[in-house]
Amino acid sequence: MRYSGLKVITEGLFGNKGWGPAWRNPTPKAEYDAIIIGGGGHGLSTAYYLAKNHGLTNIAVLEKGYLGSGNIGRNTTIVRANYYMPGNSEFYSHSLKLWEGLEAELNYNVMHSQRGQLILAHSDGQRDTLARRGNAMINQGDDAELWTLDQVKDFAPYLDFAQTRFPIYGGLMHKRGGTARHDAVAWGYARGADRRGVDLIQNCEVTGIDIENGVVRGVQTTRGAIRAKKVGMVVAGRSSQVAAMAGMRLPIESHVLQAFVTEGLKPIIDSVISFGMGHFYISQSDKGGLVFGGDLDFYSSYAARGNLPMVEHVMEAAMTLMPMIGRAKVLRSWGGIMDMTPDGSPVIDKTHVEGLFVDAGWNYGGFKAAPASGWCMAHLMATGESHEVARRFRLDRFRSGHVIDEEATGSQHNLH
Amino acid sequence: MRIPCPLCGTRDRREFYYYGSEDYLKRPSDQGMVEDLDNHLFLRDNPAGVMRDVWYHEAGCGAWMVVTRNTISHEVLGSELVAKQKEA
Ligand SMILES: Cc1cc2nc3c(=O)[nH]c(=O)nc-3n(C[C@H](O)[C@H](O)[C@H](O)COP(=O)(O)OP(=O)(O)OC[C@H]3O[C@@H](n4cnc5c(N)ncnc54)[C@H](O)[C@@H]3O)c2cc1C
Ligand SMILES: [Zn+2]
Numbered sequence: 001m002r003y004s005g006l007k008v009i010t011e012g013l014f015g016n017k018g019w020g021p022a023w024r025n026p027t028p029k030a031e032y033d034a035i036i037i038g039g040g041g042h043g044l045s046t047a048y049y050l051a052k053n054h055g056l057t058n059i060a061v062l063e064k065g066y067l068g069s070g071n072i073g074r075n076t077t078i079v080r081a082n083y084y085m086p087g088n089s090e091f092y093s094h095s096l097k098l099w100e101g102l103e104a105e106l107n108y109n110v111m112h113s114q115r116g117q118l119i120l121a122h123s124d125g126q127r128d129t130l131a132r133r134g135n136a137m138i139n140q141g142d143d144a145e146l147w148t149l150d151q152v153k154d155f156a157p158y159l160d161f162a163q164t165r166f167p168i169y170g171g172l173m174h175k176r177g178g179t180a181r182h183d184a185v186a187w188g189y190a191r192g193a194d195r196r197g198v199d200l201i202q203n204c205e206v207t208g209i210d211i212e213n214g215v216v217r218g219v220q221t222t223r224g225a226i227r228a229k230k231v232g233m234v235v236a237g238r239s240s241q242v243a244a245m246a247g248m249r250l251p252i253e254s255h256v257l258q259a260f261v262t263e264g265l266k267p268i269i270d271s272v273i274s275f276g277m278g279h280f281y282i283s284q285s286d287k288g289g290l291v292f293g294g295d296l297d298f299y300s301s302y303a304a305r306g307n308l309p310m311v312e313h314v315m316e317a318a319m320t321l322m323p324m325i326g327r328a329k330v331l332r333s334w335g336g337i338m339d340m341t342p343d344g345s346p347v348i349d350k351t352h353v354e355g356l357f358v359d360a361g362w363n364y365g366g367f368k369a370a371p372a373s374g375w376c377m378a379h380l381m382a383t384g385e386s387h388e389v390a391r392r393f394r395l396d397r398f399r400s401g402h403v404i405d406e407e408a409t410g411s412q413h414n415l416h
Numbered sequence: 417m418r419i420p421c422p423l424c425g426t427r428d429r430r431e432f433y434y435y436g437s438e439d440y441l442k443r444p445s446d447q448g449m450v451e452d453l454d455n456h457l458f459l460r461d462n463p464a465g466v467m468r469d470v471w472y473h474e475a476g477c478g479a480w481m482v483v484t485r486n487t488i489s490h491e492v493l494g495s496e497l498v499a500k501q502k503e504a
Contacts, residue, residue: 240462251458253436254487299417299434302464302488307417309430342458399454413436413460 003107022187023194028201031227032060034381035219036234037206037242039063041072041182041367042359043234044189044200045374046381048106051196053375054382059198060228062221064205068186071236071366074304074336076259076293078272078281079368080117080177082144084136087392087404088345093140094389095372096176102371108188110180111286117177117272118147118155120321121169126276130172137174145173156273158322166277166320177272179283179291185370209245209356216246216355230381232357237302237337239360246353250360251342251398253413256301256335257293257364258310262328264288278317282325290328292318296338296364298414306335338364344416345404348376348386349395357381358395363416417485420495423477435470437461438482441498464488470498 001007001020011018034050036043039061050056063069081096083089098105099112121127127146134144152171153161161168194200201223208220209231218227235242243250265288272283282292294314297306311333318325341347341361346369348359359377362369376390386393397403403411420426439460444452461467467487473479480498485491 238464241464249455249459250462253460253462254464299429300436300462300467300469300487301490303490307429307490309428398458399450412457414434 003109022191023200026199026201028060028062028199028204028221028223028226031218032058032199033228034059034230034232035226035228036061036232037219038070038233038235039067039186039190039200039202040070040234040236041185041189041370042236042362042373042377043232044186044193045370046232046234046359046377047198047374048189048193048196049374049378050382051193051198053378056382057197060226061193061198061200062204062206062219062226063200063202064222066202067190067200068183071336071338072186072370073183074259074334075182075367076281076283076291077179077182077367078117078177078283079112079180080174080272081140081142081368082117082119082133082137082172082174082177083406084133085345085404085406088406089136089140090389091372091376091393092368093142094375095369096142098371098375099180099368100176102188106188106192108184108191110184110188112178112180114176114178115271115283117174117274118152118171119174119274120152120159120171120276122166122277123169127169134172143174143176145175147171147173155271156269158268158324159273160321160323163320179272179285182367185367189370189374206242206245209242211246211353211356214352214354216353230355230357232359232377232381234359234377236339236360236362236366239339239358243358243360246351246356248351250347250358251395252361253300253340254302255296255298255338255340256303256306257296257338258306258314258333258335259291259293260314260333261285261289261291261331263331265290265328273321275317275321278320280314280317280321282318289331290325296340297335302337304335304337338362340413340416342398342413342415343403343405343411344407346373346393347395348373348380348390348393350380350384351395417490417492419471419483420492421473421476421479422481422495422497422500423479424473427473427476431473431475433472433474435472438468438470440470441482466493471495
């Protein structure tokens with residue numbers, strides 16, 4: 001069924017009885033050409049592009065819970081292409097272009113809203129770094145504007161410009177940055193993949209990976225064994241556990257990242273604003289809730305909830321940046337399990353097992369990456385070659401020293 | 417989550433700096449292969465469940481300790497000074 005404005009109106013007139021489920025609920029077949037482990041944003045987009053770009057339709061996505069139960073439905077939904085490092089720059093640029101056509105592509109309203117992202121500078125040094133980053137973005141073909149203090153004041157008068165601890169010097173505006181509806185991205189890709197014949201199998205946890213003579217043969221699951229010629233591991237926070245089923249250790253530590261939302265308020269923040277001093281970012285959802293977050297809790301965790309010290313830290317950053325937020329009530333907070341790599345950049349690569357591929361290490365920035373990650377992972381699984389915008393996301397880059405340290409904090413665990 | 421320091425008792429998590437899996441302490445020899453370093457620096461244990469990890473009581477007594485805790489429930493099961501471990 002195609003969705004359209006007309007369809008909404010006619011359904012409204014006839015009691016909304018004509019809507020069907022957005023995807024089937026198939027029982028797993030005994031064998032597929034390819035299996036994707038993990039029904040998050042990246043797994044679903046991988047399946048979608050395998051079918052769409054490479055004509056592979058005898059494939060399945062195996063999800064241990066329900067589709068979108070992982071980080072894809074837990075993030076703060078910021079979509080941007082303002083990376084500096086070669087490797088990241090071209091990849092996120094490609095991803096943003098896919099975002100810009102995503103709703104037409106999927107015939108699904110993912111509520112992608114290019115409301116602009118403003119990163120604030122609080123010192124001369126920070127402003128210089130933002131200028132350099134802006135130039136890299138422009139060289140990549142994306143947009144960036146270095147804003148003066150007056151421009152920032154005009155745009156976001158509610159920020160605290162009077163304080164002396166973290167004075168605002170200006171900012172970097174990325175107008176094509178913005179937000180999207182996180183669940184809708186999972187649902188849109190799921191529906192698109194299903195319509196192309198992909199089996200989306202929920203409540204199906206992969207418990208083993210079958211390998212014979214260095215070649216992948218299939219997987220063991222809670223719903224039985226399933227054979228496959230190719231298997232992609234796309235499980236974000238659970239990457240270490242799934243890779244261990246193939247005898248691998250990954251350069252990943254799993255950490256918890258929290259997010260917060262307030263009660264619905266009238267429109268006040270009409271863009272994404274990132275505080276340069278406290279790793280704090282905020283936007284307002286279409287429902288009116290202020291959605292914000294900060295740093296990791298900074299200890300290994302598989303609990304999809306965090307501890308109070310980081311809650312306090314995030315609230316402090318919020319109050320420092322925009323004291324008016326103290327009047328809003330926090331409605332909910334939650335956490336997600338982040339697959340952190342030592343340099344903070346992802347991996348899309350083959351493994352030592354033939355036919356087994358890995359897409360992992362999305363850290364706290366993988367929502368915006370979902371389209372390009374699926375695009376490149378599908379390319380890799382279908383052709384055996386890395387896609388040109390994902391060529392640097394190698395699994396062995398830590399050993400070889402070709403790290404992509406976007407934050408310039410060093411390429412060791414616990415630094416990102 | 418509060419962290420039990422063997423010297424100071426149970427303290428606020430914010431007093432500690434976190435170093436990750438106790439693999440951190442198992443430094444390969446200088447003569448080792450690049451694979452050993454790769455293993456040591458990057459391919460550390462990342463268990464879902466009981467884990468032993470290194471915490472430094474930075475804003476306290478300055479002791480280094482190995483904490484045993486559960487990464488799924490955040491339950492803290494015990495801690496031991498790194499110095500004591502090295503003696504043993
Ligand atoms: C609080 C928070 C805020 C964030 N904010 C942003 C942001 O503003 N912008 C941004 O770009 N990114 C953000 N991120 C990061 C982003 O959400 C993730 O990087 C991204 O969603 C990870 O990829 P995914 O969607 O495929 O992961 P997931 O949705 O976690 O998908 C992985 C799936 O694998 C399944 N799985 C695991 N093990 C198995 C198994 N053995 N068998 C079968 N299935 C299995 C899981 O159930 C899960 O559904 C944020 C994350 C969090 C938690
Ligand atoms: Zn102490």
